[in-house]
Amino acid sequence: MRVDGERLREDFDALAAIGATPAGGVERPSLGDAHLAARAWFLARAEAAGLETSVDAAGNHSALLRRNGPTLLLGSHLDSVPNGGRFDGALGVVAALHVLLTVQAAGLELPLTLEAIDFTDEEGTLVGLLGSEALAGVLAAESLEAPRGGRAALAAGLARAGLREDRLADARRDPASLAAYLELHIEQGPVLECAGAQIGVVTGIVGARSYSLHFRGAAAHAGTTPMDARQDAGLAAASFAVAAEELVVRNFPGCVATVGDVRLEPGAYNVVPGSAHLALEFRALETPELDVLETALLDRARNEAARRGVELGITPVGRWEPTTLDAGLGAVIERVAGGLGLASMRLPSGAGHDAQVLAGITRAGMIFVPSVGGLSHAPGELTAWEDCVNGANVLLAAALAIALPRVASAA
Amino acid sequence: MRVDGERLREDFDALAAIGATPAGGVERPSLGDAHLAARAWFLARAEAAGLETSVDAAGNHSALLRRNGPTLLLGSHLDSVPNGGRFDGALGVVAALHVLLTVQAAGLELPLTLEAIDFTDEEGTLVGLLGSEALAGVLAAESLEAPRGGRAALAAGLARAGLREDRLADARRDPASLAAYLELHIEQGPVLECAGAQIGVVTGIVGARSYSLHFRGAAAHAGTTPMDARQDAGLAAASFAVAAEELVVRNFPGCVATVGDVRLEPGAYNVVPGSAHLALEFRALETPELDVLETALLDRARNEAARRGVELGITPVGRWEPTTLDAGLGAVIERVAGGLGLASMRLPSGAGHDAQVLAGITRAGMIFVPSVGGLSHAPGELTAWEDCVNGANVLLAAALAIALPRVASAA
Numbered sequence: 001m002r003v004d005g006e007r008l009r010e011d012f013d014a015l016a017a018i019g020a021t022p023a024g025g026v027e028r029p030s031l032g033d034a035h036l037a038a039r040a041w042f043l044a045r046a047e048a049a050g051l052e053t054s055v056d057a058a059g060n061h062s063a064l065l066r067r068n069g070p071t072l073l074l075g076s077h078l079d080s081v082p083n084g085g086r087f088d089g090a091l092g093v094v095a096a097l098h099v100l101l102t103v104q105a106a107g108l109e110l111p112l113t114l115e116a117i118d119f120t121d122e123e124g125t126l127v128g129l130l131g132s133e134a135l136a137g138v139l140a141a142e143s144l145e146a147p148r149g150g151r152a153a154l155a156a157g158l159a160r161a162g163l164r165e166d167r168l169a170d171a172r173r174d175p176a177s178l179a180a181y182l183e184l185h186i187e188q189g190p191v192l193e194c195a196g197a198q199i200g201v202v203t204g205i206v207g208a209r210s211y212s213l214h215f216r217g218a219a220a221h222a223g224t225t226p227m228d229a230r231q232d233a234g235l236a237a238a239s240f241a242v243a244a245e246e247l248v249v250r251n252f253p254g255c256v257a258t259v260g261d262v263r264l265e266p267g268a269y270n271v272v273p274g275s276a277h278l279a280l281e282f283r284a285l286e287t288p289e290l291d292v293l294e295t296a297l298l299d300r301a302r303n304e305a306a307r308r309g310v311e312l313g314i315t316p317v318g319r320w321e322p323t324t325l326d327a328g329l330g331a332v333i334e335r336v337a338g339g340l341g342l343a344s345m346r347l348p349s350g351a352g353h354d355a356q357v358l359a360g361i362t363r364a365g366m367i368f369v370p371s372v373g374g375l376s377h378a379p380g381e382l383t384a385w386e387d388c389v390n391g392a393n394v395l396l397a398a399a400l401a402i403a404l405p406r407v408a409s410a411a
Numbered sequence: 412m413r414v415d416g417e418r419l420r421e422d423f424d425a426l427a428a429i430g431a432t433p434a435g436g437v438e439r440p441s442l443g444d445a446h447l448a449a450r451a452w453f454l455a456r457a458e459a460a461g462l463e464t465s466v467d468a469a470g471n472h473s474a475l476l477r478r479n480g481p482t483l484l485l486g487s488h489l490d491s492v493p494n495g496g497r498f499d500g501a502l503g504v505v506a507a508l509h510v511l512l513t514v515q516a517a518g519l520e521l522p523l524t525l526e527a528i529d530f531t532d533e534e535g536t537l538v539g540l541l542g543s544e545a546l547a548g549v550l551a552a553e554s555l556e557a558p559r560g561g562r563a564a565l566a567a568g569l570a571r572a573g574l575r576e577d578r579l580a581d582a583r584r585d586p587a588s589l590a591a592y593l594e595l596h597i598e599q600g601p602v603l604e605c606a607g608a609q610i611g612v613v614t615g616i617v618g619a620r621s622y623s624l625h626f627r628g629a630a631a632h633a634g635t636t637p638m639d640a641r642q643d644a645g646l647a648a649a650s651f652a653v654a655a656e657e658l659v660v661r662n663f664p665g666c667v668a669t670v671g672d673v674r675l676e677p678g679a680y681n682v683v684p685g686s687a688h689l690a691l692e693f694r695a696l697e698t699p700e701l702d703v704l705e706t707a708l709l710d711r712a713r714n715e716a717a718r719r720g721v722e723l724g725i726t727p728v729g730r731w732e733p734t735t736l737d738a739g740l741g742a743v744i745e746r747v748a749g750g751l752g753l754a755s756m757r758l759p760s761g762a763g764h765d766a767q768v769l770a771g772i773t774r775a776g777m778i779f780v781p782s783v784g785g786l787s788h789a790p791g792e793l794t795a796w797e798d799c800v801n802g803a804n805v806l807l808a809a810a811l812a813i814a815l816p817r818v819a820s821a822a
Contacts, residue, residue, distance in 0.1 A: 189634075220785070223694050258680070269672070271669075273670075
């Protein structure tokens with residue numbers, strides 16, 4: 001049994017046209033008009049094919065092939081980062097829909113319900129992982145009180161979507177109602193391409209922590225203040241950024257640390273910076289390593305500040321713990337990929353996904369397909385179409401293997 | 412003959428109240444309401460004392476004690492940087508006014524005209540050195556076409572002040588009409604205080620050059636892009652900032668280099684910066700050293716960019732050449748300071764001043780008084796009042812020595 005690659009392509013292209021950007025990507029920030037249009041297209045497409053549809057209290061959009069038995073969730077997301085690519089999220093939703101369509105067309109009676117689900121606000125232009133956290137019953141009040149995108153944007157988005165903030169938690173599902181969760185996604189990194197693998201079997205999702213570091217020195221006249229009389233907050237931040245990279249490369253192979261932003265004040269050619277706000281994020285696959293990395297990085301920041309006689313404020317601004325995905329599902333994905341003649345490899349995900357949330361309440365597995373040049377979150381994001389179809393077929397085969405374990409193992 | 416320290420203080424305080432900030436400084440950006448009010452106060456104060464006043468086509472405000480003979484200009488400026496201090500500029504204008512008042516009160520008939528002048532827009536919130544450049548006949552069309560503060564702010568300021576952009580050049584003076592230029596100013600650095608000197612005899616004004624450096628790498632996902640697969644423009648900028656400091660400290664004693672601002676794009680926790688705009692400024696007292704420093708710094712920027720595989724754009728955004736002040740006037744200032752029992756020292760100015768422009772058309776000299784802690788361009792800017800009075804008396808004595816060279820040398 002295979003998905004219909006041509007229909008899959010038609011549907012993928014139809015979706016890519018919604019919020020399309022001149023550069024070839026999409027702009028579908030969470031609960032914005034383009035995102036809502038994409039979700040409406042998804043429901044309409046499912047209904048036209050005779051599938052049941054539903055929208056829950058957190059705005060998660062679903063197409064269902066309902067049978068007796070627990071639900072096998074197949075999902076991803078239709079929102080995008082600003083000026084994002086066509087594949088991130090959308091591929092997984094369209095592929096999930098085509099798993100249902102293929103099973104439906106084959107007249108196959110499975111002992112479970114198949115649900116293709118589009119989670120709300122995965123990318124975090126508003127909150128991040130909002131829909132999956134609501135479904136898993138772990139959406140924290142603080143996430144809504146101080147959302148990444150600001151309160152005003154969240155309130156406006158919910159209003160546009162007809163959602164009530166005080167009812168989001170109603171989207172919670174009973175874990176006993178779920179059989180498992182599977183997600184197909186582009187890798188967004190260069191590992192599969194470099195290794196020549198067609199399918200990635202995701203072992204886990206890295207944990208990430210982010211901190212706002214505030215170096216406070218003394219603003220001073222850039223002409224009259226000798227080099228040795230300065231407390232240059234900008235240089236403290238620069239020294240730390242350079243040292244952080246060196247530390248990770250030398251002592252933490254496989255981990256990453258990023259200084260994504262720096263803001264200097266007052267920020268003029270002729271004034272020594274008195275203040276530097278620095279955005280630090282780092283990731284590791286295991287919590288103990290993340291702990292050691294955190295200690296090493298923050299110690300380094302304190303040392304650089306002390307060395308230059310500037311003060312340092314450290315504010316945690318985000319964290320997600322590392323997630324191990326289900327090893328049994330990983331073995332299933334690996335086996336069905338092999339059965340389809342595809343070269344697979346195990347790898348961790350450096351990016352966050354709804355799967356890390358679902359892993360808290362059910363068995364969760366993820367399938368990666370290669371990203372050309374490792375590029376993602378950009379209009380040039382690309383996965384060869386053959387790889388997309390391969391990914392959808394692995395998703396289908398894995399779903400069938402979960403639904404019909406004896407048939408699959410006999411195959 | 413001495414200035415009246417108490418009246419000087421009253422006038423200084425009256426001026427400091429105009430545009431006063433809660434933190435104890437002043438906010439009088441060029442041609443803003445507070446600046447115009449300060450200038451109006453200056454003219455009214457001079458007129459009330461029976462002095463002649465005038466405003467030229469560039470808005471320079473003057474009080475005059477007119478006699479036959481050339482004009483000895485005594486000046487500084489009443490505008491301030493945003494959130495600036497009370498002393499920068501204002502001390503020199505009030506002291507100049509009191510030189511005229513003291514000579515007038517003594518009934519002394521000098522063989523030249525004394526003119527206390529408040530130059531327009533010294534600080535550069537609009538153009539920088541606008542009034543003195545117009546007076547010296549060197550105001551460049553480009554400075555008006557692309558002013559530091561933007562075209563809109565310049566146009567609005569000129570309109571507020573009742574000035575016409577196409578008439579600014581009419582402020583030009585015939586160099587033959589000028590006897591010399593003297594300026595009293597706070598040091599704005601820590602050198603006099605550290606040396607225990609009461610009076611600084613300024614030997615020259617450093618040259619400064621500024622560049623906008625644009626490092627262009629590749630924005631990438633901070634979670635999925637391994638450290639060794641990045642072209643991190645932010646790290647290239649940070650490495651350069653650290654290297655620039657090291658270079659100047661090691662190889663260019665007495666010079667300064669400052670990275671006053673950095674702007675990363677897209678500027679998010681979870682994205683490797685693809686672009687970094689960096690504001691670089693450096694200063695040296697001699698043109699040859701400035702040339703060598705420039706070459707060394709820009710080479711270093713190119714090396715850091717190349718090492719990280721990012722591109723580098725280099726755009727010059729400003730330069731002023733080093734200025735040597737008149738050695739004869741320096742000797743006069745030194746001699747009169749000694750005659751008043753004040754400890755003086757020679758030093759260069761790390762900051763720019765109207766004197767560097769006037770030096771192009773007449774003999775120019777500058778007197779510095781100590782800045783507590785070297786602090787300037789900040790509300791806490793402070794010069795001990797005794798030092799302010801000393802500075803005013805040195806200005807008076809130097810003016811008399813220039814006006815009556817035989818009397819002075821006989822004293």
